[in-house]
Amino acid sequence: xxxxxxxxxxxxxxxxxxxxxxxxxxxxxxxxxxxxxxxxxxxxxxxxxxxxxxxxxxxxxxxxxxxxxxxxxxxxxxxxxxxxxxxxxxxxxxxxxxxxxxxxxxxxxxxxxxxxxxxxxxxxxxxxxxxxxxxxxxxxxxxxxxxxxxxxxxxxxxxxxxxxxxxxxxxxxxxxxxxxxxxxxxxxxxxxxxxxxxxxxxxxxxxxxxxxxxxxxxxxxxxxxxxxxxxxxxxxxxxxxxxxxxxxxxxxxxxxxxxxxxxxxxxxxxxxxxxxxxxxxxxxxxxxxxxxxxxxxxxxxxxxxxxxxxxxxxxxxxxxxxxxxxxxxxxxxxxxxxxxxxxxxxxxxxxxxxxxxxxxxxxxxxxxxxxxxxxxxxxxxxxxxxxxxxxxxxxxxxxxxxxxxxxxxxxxxxxxxxxxxxxxxxxxxxxxxxxxxxxxxxxxxxxxxxxxxxxxxxxxxxxxxxxxxxxxxxxxxxxxxxxxxxxxxxxxxxxxxxxxxxxxxxxxxxxxxxxxxxxxxxxxxxxxxxxxxxxxxxxxxxxxxxxxxxxxxxxxxxxxxxxxxxxxxxxxxxx
Amino acid sequence: xxxxxxxxxxxxxxxxxxxxxxxxxxxxxxxxxxxxxxxxxxxxxxxxxxxxxxxxxxxxxxxxxxxxxxxxxxxxxxxxxxxxxxxxxxxxxxxxxxxxxxxxxxxxxxxxxxxxxxxxxxxxxxxxxxxxxxxxxxxxxxxxxxxxxxxxxxxxxxxxxxxxxxxxxxxxxxxxxxxxxxxxxxxxxxxxxxxxxxxxxxxxxxxxxxxxxxxxxxxxxxxxxxxxxxxxxxxxxxxxxxxxxxxxxxxxxxxxxxxxxxxxxxxxxxxxxxxxxxxxxxxxxxxxxxxxxxxxxxxxxxxxxxxxxxxxxx
Numbered sequence: 007x008x009x010x011x012x013x014x015x016x017x018x019x020x021x022x023x024x025x026x027x028x029x030x031x032x033x034x035x036x037x038x039x040x041x042x043x044x045x046x047x048x049x050x051x052x053x054x055x056x057x058x059x060x061x062x063x064x065x066x067x068x069x070x071x072x073x074x075x076x077x078x079x080x081x082x083x084x085x086x087x088x089x090x091x092x093x094x095x096x097x098x099x100x101x102x103x104x105x106x107x108x109x110x111x112x113x114x115x116x117x118x119x120x121x122x123x124x125x126x127x128x129x130x131x132x133x134x135x136x137x138x139x140x141x142x143x144x145x146x147x148x149x150x151x152x153x154x155x156x157x158x159x160x161x162x163x164x165x166x167x168x169x170x171x172x173x174x175x176x177x178x179x180x181x182x183x184x185x186x187x188x189x190x191x192x193x194x195x196x197x198x199x200x201x202x203x204x205x206x207x208x209x210x211x212x213x214x215x216x217x218x219x220x221x222x223x224x225x226x227x228x229x230x231x232x233x234x235x236x237x238x239x240x241x242x243x244x245x246x247x248x249x250x251x252x253x254x255x256x257x258x259x260x261x262x263x264x265x266x267x268x269x270x271x272x273x274x275x276x277x278x279x280x281x282x283x284x285x286x287x288x289x290x291x292x293x294x295x296x297x298x299x300x301x302x303x304x305x306x307x308x309x310x311x312x313x314x315x316x317x318x319x320x321x322x323x324x325x326x327x328x329x330x331x332x333x334x335x336x337x338x339x340x341x342x343x344x345x346x347x348x349x350x351x352x353x354x355x356x357x358x359x360x361x362x363x364x365x366x367x368x369x370x371x372x373x374x375x376x377x378x379x380x381x382x383x384x385x386x387x388x389x390x391x392x393x394x395x396x397x398x399x400x401x402x403x404x405x406x407x408x409x410x411x412x413x414x415x416x417x418x419x420x421x422x423x424x425x426x427x428x429x430x431x432x433x434x435x436x437x438x439x440x441x442x443x444x445x446x447x448x449x450x451x452x453x454x455x456x457x458x459x460x461x462x463x464x465x466x467x468x469x470x471x472x473x474x475x476x477x478x479x480x481x482x483x484x485x486x487x488x489x490x491x492x493x494x495x496x497x498x499x500x501x502x503x504x505x506x507x508x509x510x511x512x513x514x515x516x517x518x519x520x521x522x523x524x525x526x527x528x529x530x531x532x533x534x535x536x537x538x539x540x541x542x543x544x545x546x547x548x549x550x551x552x553x554x555x556x557x558x559x560x561x562x563x564x565x566x567x568x569x570x571x572x573x574x575x576x577x578x579x580x581x
Numbered sequence: 582x583x584x585x586x587x588x589x590x591x592x593x594x595x596x597x598x599x600x601x602x603x604x605x606x607x608x609x610x611x612x613x614x615x616x617x618x619x620x621x622x623x624x625x626x627x628x629x630x631x632x633x634x635x636x637x638x639x640x641x642x643x644x645x646x647x648x649x650x651x652x653x654x655x656x657x658x659x660x661x662x663x664x665x666x667x668x669x670x671x672x673x674x675x676x677x678x679x680x681x682x683x684x685x686x687x688x689x690x691x692x693x694x695x696x697x698x699x700x701x702x703x704x705x706x707x708x709x710x711x712x713x714x715x716x717x718x719x720x721x722x723x724x725x726x727x728x729x730x731x732x733x734x735x736x737x738x739x740x741x742x743x744x745x746x747x748x749x750x751x752x753x754x755x756x757x758x759x760x761x762x763x764x765x766x767x768x769x770x771x772x773x774x775x776x777x778x779x780x781x782x783x784x785x786x787x788x789x790x791x792x793x794x795x796x797x798x799x800x801x802x803x804x805x806x807x808x809x810x811x812x813x814x815x816x817x818x819x820x821x822x823x824x825x826x827x828x829x830x831x832x833x834x835x836x837x838x839x840x841x842x843x844x845x846x847x848x849x850x851x852x853x854x855x856x857x858x859x860x861x862x863x864x865x866x867x868x869x870x871x872x873x874x875x876x877x878x879x880x881x882x883x884x885x886x887x888x889x890x891x892x893x894x895x
Contacts, residue, residue, distance in 0.1 A: 070690055074689075074690060075690070076689050076690040076693040076694075078693070078697070122883075122884035122887065123883065123884060124887070125888065126883070126887040128689040128690075129620060129621070129622050129689060130833060130836070130883070130887070132622060132624075132689065132693045133622050133829055133833045133883075134833065134880065134883050134884075136624065136697075137826065137829070137830055137833070137876060137879065137880055138880060140872075140876060141872075141873065141876040141877060141880065144872040144873060144876065145872075145873045148868075148869040148870070148871075148872060148873065149869055149870075149873065251701065254697050254698075254701060257690075257693075257694055257697070258698070261690070261691075261694050265690075301701045301704065301705045302701070302705035302706065302709075304698075305697075305698040305699070305701040305702035305705065306698075306702060308694050308697075308698040309678070309679055309695065309698045309699070
């Protein structure tokens with residue numbers, strides 16, 4: 007009974023998401039499934055090979071498209087799957103088991119590469135994965151025990167070419183479904199946010215490294231399965247087919263086809279395949295060995311895409327997120343944030359010395375001080391993005407969120423999606439597998455959180471722009487949006503860095519109104535602010551920082567009267 | 582006797598390892614130069630080396646077979662100059678055509694793809710035009726006349742005379758490169774660009790020209806590395822790609838610090854020579870592992886490094 011209801015819900019959700027693109031895709035899949043009827047065995051085998059390439063490319067699109075990582079090791083993951091599978095198949099293991107083993111090996115390879123290098127800056131990640139690609143290629147060439155050396159490992163028997171074709175088609179379709187599910191799930195949203203503004207995503211609690219490792223491993227798994235199956239299709243595991251060029255070709259396919267849509271990679275394979283056929287035809291005329299032309303073709307194609315400034319052929323479809331009707335989730339207990347004798351220095355420079363302070367719920371504490379007095383450093387320490395050298399900071403897990411100094415929205419995400427990124431840490435049913443399978447619980451939770459996001463956006467006066475890419479919003483709305491996102495993390499303490507910097511008086515008033523509203527809801531706010539007029543209107547308490555030390559701490563009137571503050575900071579201005 | 586044999590092996594490993602490593606070192610300095618300036622990894626470096634070698638060959642002797650003695654001095658000198666100019670132009674051209682458009686937009690994955698595309702394009706063109714399996718590159722300096730056919734017998738070891746020369750020139754070149762970066766106005770301007778690209782534009786530095794020049798310089802660098810390295814053994818495009826790869830490895834491990842990259846490059850060469858002639862429990866682990874071991878070890882170091890660079894983000 008429950009299963010029936012769940013199926014009905016799933017059907018309804020699927021229908022709601024159904025678009026022209028979906029119809030086209032389903033039709034194409036249906037027609038493609040009958041292709042072996044019209045094709046010779048050799049042709050079917052060629053097509054199957056292309057589909058395995060497409061599946062591996064869809065896996066790469068997770069890392070290179072959704073997460074924006076310049077991963078150059080996808081060919082190596084294909085190779086790992088192929089090696090494992092070739093040995094198993096040569097010992098008579100059934101195809102399905104060999105494919106599973108290849109997939110597992112791909113996941114392990116992807117996970118290892120991810121864990122090892124994902125924390126490097128992007129250029130370093132590209133260099134490291136490129137070296138991995140070479141390492142695997144050279145190892146296969148020079149170590150005969152891996153894949154039989156120059157002769158390769160012969161893998162006889164197995165499915166017929168048309169069966170292989172159906173397998174490859176199913177694998178590609180499943181990869182595309184997995185891609186779609188993950189890209190749309192909180193995992194994909196968080197990765198997109200980190201791709202566009204890493205620091206801002208981290209400030210909202212996105213665990214970038216962990217999510218990135220997850221998608222690299224998932225992509226590696228798909229690559230492993232396709233390598234494992236393709237080796238049986240080829241009939242021989244040949245080290246020469248897994249050179250660095252394979253990794254490059256996969257990247258070209260993703261970049262040309264478009265890494266942000268499930269259809270991108272397969273379309274890229276299609277285009278490259280069509281061009282290769284044309285080049286082969288031309289090569290026969292000119293008596294040039296065609297196989298050499300393929301590398302050049304891929305390279306020229308990519309350079310063409312670069313110089314034309316394309317972002318790939320298939321662009322992502324934008325779909326409105328449908329809210330459910332659940333009640334708002336509970337906010338965690340409010341707890342104060344306290345720092346005791348915190349110190350931090352960068353080399354010679356002491357950015358914070360013996361700082362003790364408390365941010366209480368239901369109050370606005372302003373943090374002021376001259377430029378370079380250590381305000382932003384202190385915020386980072388309190389938020390936990392920096393680790394203090396000395397002292398102690400007590401904060402509830404997930405209880406503190408921070409907004410960044412500049413207005414740092416994720417341009418291609420909508421406001422609703424911003425809030426979903428922020429609220430992801432509060433979810434319990436949005437893990438990798440639940441997202442992949444879109445379980446009923448995961449879908450119900452999604453609905454509840456979308457509803458919550460719309461409600462919160464309404465409170466912040468952003469309801470009408472809820473489904474517009476945030477990059478298109480005016481700056482004042484972007485400012486409010488990031489405040490709303492910090493609120494949506496569910497934290498009871500918000501650290502707000504210069505909320506009115508560069509704002510007009512009217513805009514500043516909107517922000518102040520929101521800050522006061524949040525205070526009245528019982529949140530504790532620590533606001534860094536330069537505009538002392540704003541501070542005066544806003545703060546219940548003022549902390550003055552000078553050269554990394556607290557020089558005054560108390561109610562506005564008391565601090566305004568403080569001689570040391572006047573001397574150190576307020577010389578020209580009065581509160 | 583056994584003792585003597587060991588000393589001989591050690592000498593041989595040192596000499597050949599140092600010579601190969603010095604070339605890796607130059608390439609690593611080139612990689613560092615480019616990365617420091619632009620934040621871009623020059624994935625086509627190895628292919629530029631190949632371009633330098635083959636253009637020089639083409640000018641010196643056409644695309645026919647070349648032997649050590651068939652090329653005259655003056656023509657060969659001309660060929661060397663043309664080779665260097667072409668690599669310089671190719672490097673700068675690649676930057677303006679393929680890398681700059683993406684770098685300006687801040688798309689890492691774009692310039693990574695574009696520079697790889699340049700690499701594969703150059704590579705394929707070379708393979709199509711120079712389609713014999715391996716080429717002999719005539720030696721600009723006739724080392725053959727020294728010792729016995731260019732080899733010295735030292736303590737039982739047979740050492741290629743030119744390997745000592747390669748090592749010496751490479752060290753001098755690398756020192757020159759480091760000095761250029763640190764001491765000259767050009768170097769300081771480049772440093773300013775590397776620190777803050779936008780600020781350098783505002784201050785009025787001719788940024789595009791300087792960066793283009795830096796890429797051209799990297800191209801010349803690649804050409805010099807090529808001329809140094811190529812005559813030691815039969816040469817093909819893959820060999821050049823590996824110079825680029827090992828240079829990148831050496832530079833990445835020390836995060837593109839030019840001085841250290843040179844040292845690591847030499848270390849990689851020594852390690853490779855060591856692995857090639859190493860024996861373990863009587864069995865030779867030798868040549869099959871000469872690529873796998875240095876690359877694997879380098880990746881381990883890089884993984885170790887990633888634990889610390891991550892904190893610097895934000």
